Amino acid sequence: MLTPMVEAATDGWLARVEDAxxxxxxxxxxxxxxxxxYSVPLGGAEFPLIVGWLVIAATIFTIYFxxxxxxxxxxxxxxxxxxxxxxxxxxxxxxFQALSSAVSGTVGLGNIAGVGAAVTLGGPGATFWMxxxxxxxxCTKFVECTLGVKYREVHEDGTVSGGPxxxxxxxxxxxxxxxxxxxxxxxxxxxxxxxxxxxxxxQANQTFAQAQxxxxxxxxxxxxxxxxxxxxxxxxxxxxxxxxxxxxxxGKVTSGLVPMMAFIYLGACLLVIIGNIxxxxxxxxxxxxxxxxxxxxxxxxxxxxxxxxxxxxxxxEAGVGSAPIAHSAVxxxxxxxxxxxxxxxxxxxxxxxxxxxxLTIVIADTAYYSEQRGIVAGGGxxxxxxxxxxxxxxSFLPQFPVILAIAVALFAFSTLITWSYYTQKAWxxxxxxxxxxxLGFKIVFCCFTVIxxxxxxxxxxxxxxxxLFVCAIFNxxxxxxxxxxxxxxxxxxLDGLKSxxxxxVPKDERTNPxxxxxxxxxx
Numbered sequence: 001m002l003t004p005m006v007e008a009a010t011d012g013w014l015a016r017v018e019d020a021x022x023x024x025x026x027x028x029x030x031x032x033x034x035x036x037x038y039s040v041p042l043g044g045a046e047f048p049l050i051v052g053w054l055v056i057a058a059t060i061f062t063i064y065f066x067x068x069x070x071x072x073x074x075x076x077x078x079x080x081x082x083x084x085x086x087x088x089x090x091x092x093x094x095x096f097q098a099l100s101s102a103v104s105g106t107v108g109l110g111n112i113a114g115v116g117a118a119v120t121l122g123g124p125g126a127t128f129w130m131x132x133x134x135x136x137x138x139c140t141k142f143v144e145c146t147l148g149v150k151y152r153e154v155h156e157d158g159t160v161s162g163g164p165x166x167x168x169x170x171x172x173x174x175x176x177x178x179x180x181x182x183x184x185x186x187x188x189x190x191x192x193x194x195x196x197x198x199x200x201x202x203q204a205n206q207t208f209a210q211a212q213x214x215x216x217x218x219x220x221x222x223x224x225x226x227x228x229x230x231x232x233x234x235x236x237x238x239x240x241x242x243x244x245x246x247x248x249x250x251g252k253v254t255s256g257l258v259p260m261m262a263f264i265y266l267g268a269c270l271l272v273i274i275g276n277i278x279x280x281x282x283x284x285x286x287x288x289x290x291x292x293x294x295x296x297x298x299x300x301x302x303x304x305x306x307x308x309x310x311x312x313x314x315x316x317e318a319g320v321g322s323a324p325i326a327h328s329a330v331x332x333x334x335x336x337x338x339x340x341x342x343x344x345x346x347x348x349x350x351x352x353x354x355x356x357x358x359l360t361i362v363i364a365d366t367a368y369y370s371e372q373r374g375i376v377a378g379g380g381x382x383x384x385x386x387x388x389x390x391x392x393x394x395s396f397l398p399q400f401p402v403i404l405a406i407a408v409a410l411f412a413f414s415t416l417i418t419w420s421y422y423t424q425k426a427w428x429x430x431x432x433x434x435x436x437x438x439l440g441f442k443i444v445f446c447c448f449t450v451i452x453x454x455x456x457x458x459x460x461x462x463x464x465x466x467x468l469f470v471c472a473i474f475n476x477x478x479x480x481x482x483x484x485x486x487x488x489x490x491x492x493x494l495d496g497l498k499s500x501x502x503x504x505v506p507k508d509e510r511t512n513p514x515x516x517x518x519x520x521x522x523x
Contacts, residue, residue, distance in 0.1 A: 029463035036466040043302030050469045051306070054313040057476045058136035061143050064483060065490065069138035069343045075497065076340040083504045084337060085511045090154050091331035094511050095341045097251030098330040100258040102145075102323040102342065104414030105422065106349045107261065108203065110315045112408070115357040116385030116392075120372050122307030123297050124283070125290025127358040129308025134350030137318030138343040143479050146339030146486045148324025149332065155433075162328020164321040164475050165429040171478035183474050185430065187321065190470040192426040197464035199419030200445060201452030203412035204235055208453040214405040232453030236446040238413070243420045243442050250417050251329075257414045262353075265407045268393060268400065269356040275396040276363045283363045297377070315354055316346040320468055321475030325422045331511060334502070336489040357389060364392035420445050 039046035062069070078084065080095050093101070118126045144164075151170055152162025164187055172180040208231050215221040242253050273280060294304045317323065323345060327338045361369060368391045372383045386404075393400035420442065427441045496502035 029466070033462050033466045036469050042306070044300060045303035045306050047302075047306050048310060050472065051310045051313050053476065054140075054319045054472060055133055055136065055309050057319055057479070058133070058140045061139040061479075061483075062136050065139055065142070065487070067139075068142060068490065069135065072340060072494075075494075076343060078504070079337050079341050080344065082511050084334075084502065085331055086505050086509050087331070087511045089331040089333055089511070090160075092158065092160055092248050092329045093251035093331065094255075095330055095332070095338065097255045098327045098338065099341050099344060100254040101251050101326040101418050101421070102345055103258050103348050104254040104261075105199070105322060105326065105418035106315065106317050106345065106415075107258075107353060108411045108415045110311075111349065111353045111357060111411070112389050112404070113385035114311055114315060115354050116361060116388035117382050118307050118311040118385075119358050119361050120369065120385070120388050121297070121376055121382050122304040123290045123294050123373065124286045124358075124362045125288075125292070125294045125297075125301075125304040126308040126311065127287045127355060127362065128291035129305045130312045130358065131308075131351055131355055133309045133312030134316060134346045134354070137312065137316050137346035137350065140318035140476075140479075141316075141323060141342040141345050142339040143483065143486050144319065144321060144324045144475065145327040145342035146336045146489055147479065147482055148328040149330060149335035149338045150485065150489060152328040160329045161425060161428070161433070163325035163425060164471075164478065165325075165425060166328075167324075167482060168474065168478045171481040174481075183477075187471055187474045188426040188429045190467040191322065192423050192430070194464045194467040194471070195419045195423030195426065196445070196448050197461060198468060199423065200416055200448045201455075202461055202464070203415050203419075204232060204449045204452035205455075207235065207409050207412040208232070210405045210408040214401050228454045229450070232450035235413075235416075235453065236449040239416050239420065239449055240442065240446045242417045243424075243445070244439075250421055253417060254414055257410055261407065261410045261414065262348075264403065264410070266353070266356055268397060268403050268407075269360045272360045272393055272396045273356075273363055279363050279365070283359060283365075286362060287358075295377075311354065312346075312350045316349040317468070318346050319476050319479070320472045322419075322422050322468075322471070325425050326418065334489075334493050334496075336486070336493045339486070339490070361389060361392040364395045366391050366395050416449065 036050060037048050038050075039048045041047075080099060082094060082096065085095060115130075118130070147167040148163045151166040152160050153166060154160050165184060168184045168187060169180045172183050208228055211231065212220065212227075221227070242249050291304060291308075292301055294300060297303045297307075313319075323342060327342050330338045330341070332338055369388055372388060376382055390400060390404055393404070397403065423445065424438060424441050428437065431437055493502065
């Protein structure tokens, strides 16, 4: 531990740096976020246009593909289980590993804090619209991840580069090389900026904050800036140990972490729900009624719809273009096969995890939740969503803060390692590929992890959030232009299944869903 004198000096120096950066960056962050999250009045509420951009695209894609996310769930499940995958297929990771890597990049604090804030602001009815937006978003993932594999490049060493960096130039080439390169470059820069800050520093900061809280707060074991620095170094070393192995290492870790995260967090949700089983029916009735006839929500039914759609869109990142980067590394000879796998992402993130969080809050119906809804309805500030969620859990699980700390740590770590891969691909798209450039990037990324635990740049985080949705503008434009390509791939694959040309792989030739090894004697 640092001596008190050194610690005080460190605290002062860090505070000055944080204040200087935040002050300098605040005008930029305010201006950019004002444009990206520009809202228009709608039915007495404010509707962010970027949310409309995401939800409208999901609706159009769902209509264009005639609800493919509902019609072919059986095929999608067989693909996740590896029934159509050979170990010899080109790519680096299995369908399940690609799915778990992408899910780990979206599941995080937003599923806990964001949902708590949403159901306080929009009431129980926000859950209904959250589920609907998640179901529509499944088709967006289907489209963008099919394109990510369709236009990927498999290098001589077997590694893969794919995602929007490959299909956006194809989509925009009709407008000339200047437009094509500029739009793809803006996407890459925006993704890189968000990944370094929101996908890295913010995750590290929140992990340390939660760990500090459960160990006694500012007066506890992790109460000093020296502890924050040591915590950050340890976390960076753990991240580095994973990401140095590339996407195969990331896939192996996330394929173990994601089920563990689901077991811990959803298990806690179920304990609260089962403990309040008598209130489950009333809670569902409240959710449905609140979706169409809410009380105390600005904008009424339109207002609660906007809140639900916004939480879903910000949570599962369908249309942002990040997930196709992970999915493009999959072992497959049929690009649309990964589109079918990817549609499970919004289902897991929003329809399952976000909805379970919302249900837990609504069913527990604590005094704090009711009090905060009254304050918000009266024009007061929206409370910290983490507190709303944690209070609901604590009503039945007194030790939930410890469970929450573990869940946040797992969510944040998995998000960190997945976004390291996304941002690395953005970096190499801008500066080119080489072992030295990739290693240098990974070292710098780990340094940002350490910085994130000791400093929280408020305005920089606002700017980073804006950058993520800059990506959505260009990514969805590219997806619209390439929809006919996705439809041809879908029809070819489904026709192949129907004719028997594409058949299930013999068990001894399949790739184990959770590893890159063939299945031996497995069902």
